[in-house]
Amino acid sequence: MPSTPRAPAEGGTRPTLAVVAQRAGTSVPTVSKALRGGTDVAPATRERILRVAAELGYEQPVAGGLQGHDEQSAGLVDFVLASVEGSWANSALGGVEAAASAADLDVVITLAREGTDWVDRVLRRASCGAVLAVIAPTPEQWRRLAEAGRPVVLLDPMASPPRGVASVGAMNWQGGRSAAEHLIELGHRRIAVIDVSDSYEYSRARLDGFRSVLSAAGLDVAEADRAHAGWKRVAAREAALRMLARPDRPTAVFACTEPLALGVYEAAAELGLSIPADLSVVGFDDLPEAGWASPPMTTVQQPVAEMGAAALRMLLRIGERPAADGHAPREELATRLIVRGSTGPAPA
Template sequence: MPAIRPTLQEVAVLAGTSIPTVSKVLRGGTDVSATTRERVLKAVAATGYRARASARPTAATAVPALVDLVLTAVDNSWAARALGGVEAAAAEAGIGIVITVARDRDEWVTRLLRRRSEGAVIVGVGPTAMQLAGLTAASVPVVLVDPVVRPPDDIASVGATNWEGGRSAGEHLVSLGHMRLGIIDGAHGTLFNDARVDGFRTALRHAGRGVPDRWVAHSEWSRIDGRRAALPMLADADRPTALFACSESMAFGIYDAAAELGLRIPDDLSVVGFDDLPEAQWASPPMTTVQQLTAGMGATALRILLDEIRQRSNGASASRSATRVELATRLIVRESTAPPPDLRLE
């Protein structure tokens, strides 16, 4: 016997509100308090409510005129590359994109619901279970790029082989002879950050080496905070000869800290970043880094989204297992890494 679909009535009862209010939240109505909106989205997530398929793109066309692109910012190179990849794939498909910057907790979701978005590529944003439930309930397909946490089984995602990238950084530094290695990482619990750190540690462990706690520093994903995190570690006479940073913004902070302390890269300190943005090859010295195909991730996500829209227009279930794609990473060796000083002096 097929499962009974949750109803708006059930959502309204659980949220302690009315059916029209639930409907208004799922349409992105603005005349609903933040507290009520949160209660409704929690109830939607708890019940698994989904709207019945609406008459959006038909099987004959199955291509929307516009889709949404949600980012946390547009003023950095990583976001610009992701945007460029999405835009190129959209242009190839003959559709336009609407850019939304996720500046606060729920406003971006409300904007998508109010526009009756045909679908969204979400880049660098960590949607909550409630937000994803609200979009799913409104029949808005989404694809996450570089997801912050593991997505639900029915939400598609595109990422990079972050573990392999971290491993390749570790193997490179080991091959140069480094025994004293450290890490500047980002937020704990972030899917891509944890994978990069684990891959790096695994490479060191296989070589009989490790990273002592005093040579692990946590940073926000910024150059300024990368410098703050690296300074105490590098100012100590007992310091590492090589550092791996989980992003190039943090790696540039290491460059700044080293310059402040009179340490030369790579003579006194080797540095490996992660991303391969244009700034990495312009650095002095040019930065050894792990390349992830950010534009490729954006383009792949857009194509997956369009395929999802076509599948739904042909009657496919929105609750089936979603697509998971990881694009390969690659170590790019430049001039910021070299054997440690003691080996060069022998």
């Protein structure tokens, strides 16, 4: 059995929050809240924590003087993402912050800009761990995070997570299926797809789910009716212009993100096509822009804020109880189709 932590001898190492948490039988964030006077700790738990802290000789560090890893990690969590622009990032941040606030933690944002050493900036400060949103760390970056013992959760992973790395995403495959089922029910048979890239797992899953329904109906996406546009609205517009200017143009377009779908809106307007009378459009995400579009956009909703909150809660769980067998948890939140004004029956 593991030994019970004891108060340090005179001149010994000062006990940490982790030691107090272990002795009190609770989590580091709960200990931090109790010692800082948080009101959402059960009275019995607070009393036990205060008693253990006194027995161990634990002293709460003064502001600005945090030197030990555990004291700093009790109050901070990292949120790493490629950009803070756009509604997706704002929704994800809102979810992460709400869950962090419930655990009495503060969120530190780090931008993983190309060519910058974001891992060094994350490891420069101690924290409870990091939520990495829509980024794909290199093997070297994974190695450095692992060697530092920093707990990590991937949010909406771009690639299959390495063994031992936890992740939270959406049911992208099922979301793609629901988009295809809706368009086929409306009578569409020539349907185009504009996706992000074959390189990204969530983009492939959306397209695979979409094509599975088409295949069951004896249909497929013609090569001329498929394009990769990254996350660029202008690239989606240019691709849609090429598709929609042909005499045998598609009657519907599935865009794997809403910025890409808005690029399709722009192309249709330039060509004098009416949505949905001449062209139906389905997006993916259900960001505020979908409701603001004219007409409001039919889209597959993924619960971005809830995904961010789930990722933060998972990070705290694995920080307290790492998986002994190396198998990290994976959570996928449900998607659902939101039907608005951008889809209608296929033209005669």
